[in-house]
Amino acid sequence: MIKKELLYEGKAKKIFRTDDPNLLWVEYKDDATAFNGLKKGAVSGKGELNNKISAHFFRLLAQNGIESHLVAEKSHREMVVKSLQIIRVEVVLRNIAAGSLSKRLGLPEGTVLPSTVVEYYYKNDELHDPLVNDDHIRILDLATPEQMSEIKEIALKVNEVLRAHLAERELDLIDFKLEFGLHNGQIILGDEISPDTCRFWDKNTRKKLDKDRFRQDLGDVEQAYREVYRRLTGKQHTG
Numbered sequence: 053m054i055k056k057e058l059l060y061e062g063k064a065k066k067i068f069r070t071d072d073p074n075l076l077w078v079e080y081k082d083d084a085t086a087f088n089g090l091k092k093g094a095v096s097g098k099g100e101l102n103n104k105i106s107a108h109f110f111r112l113l114a115q116n117g118i119e120s121h122l123v124a125e126k127s128h129r130e131m132v133v134k135s136l137q138i139i140r141v142e143v144v145l146r147n148i149a150a151g152s153l154s155k156r157l158g159l160p161e162g163t164v165l166p167s168t169v170v171e172y173y174y175k176n177d178e179l180h181d182p183l184v185n186d187d188h189i190r191i192l193d194l195a196t197p198e199q200m201s202e203i204k205e206i207a208l209k210v211n212e213v214l215r216a217h218l219a220e221r222e223l224d225l226i227d228f229k230l231e232f233g234l235h236n237g238q239i240i241l242g243d244e245i246s247p248d249t250c251r252f253w254d255k256n257t258r259k260k261l262d263k264d265r266f267r268q269d270l271g272d273v274e275q276a277y278r279e280v281y282r283r284l285t286g287k288q289h290t291g
């Protein structure tokens with residue numbers, strides 16, 4: 053397979069065309085942004101770590117019957133994925149209150165939620181990704197009700213698989229964001245699953261091991277991502 057021209061550059065990844073129209077080439081960047089691009093920076097090693105952590109999670113999910121867009125890892129910071137027709141809904145799952153949920157509902161950070169909360173956000177930079185419900189998704193024609201019920205079912209399963217895997221590694225899965233797309237009419241998990249898109253806390257010390265270290269200027273961002281990688285794979289990251 054051949055890496056062709058750049059199709060799109062996002063905040064954390066570059067997407068290239070390949071010689072196969074069904075496949076895209078993804079390069080993970082070290083750039084970090086938060087608060088809708090208002091806060092910008094770079095975290096050295098982040099691109100490699102997020103590529104490897106995402107691939108680890110996608111393989112774990114595949115072993116549990118959940119298909120993702122991952123086709124192959126190409127280098128430390130690159131993977132080849134299936135080209136998806138993206139569904140413009142971000143799916144957020146929450147087990148413990150943090151971030152915007154804490155703010156919106158006045159729930160102190162760290163409150164254990166009695167059951168998993170599923171939220172949808174409309175992927176639209178101009179509107180700053182507003183929270184939407186099933187009716188909004190329907191009137192905006194972002195996905196059909198049948199597709200949304202399948203997406204919710206897959207997302208809840210992803211939560212169970214990741215939660216159990218992380219718990220064995222003394223990590224709590226606080227919340228995370230998923231994106232889905234269509235490939236030959238089939239709903240497939242896309243984008244990434246990494247400390248950029250999840251909140252992970254050490255089970256014992258409650259130390260934050262995710263992008264909140266960047267958002268909140270807590271320091272040791274790279275070390276936190278490395279620690280997640282080490283816990284997941286049992287290996288030190290040597291990039």
Ligand code: UDP
Pocket residue numbers: 144150151152153181227228229248249250251263
């Ligand atoms: N998230 C993300 N991309 C976004 C918004 C949220 O990956 O554009 C992830 C975020 O890292 C967290 C979860 O989704 O794990 C819930 O985020 P929240 O709604 O609390 O928003 P935030 O506090 O990041 O503004």
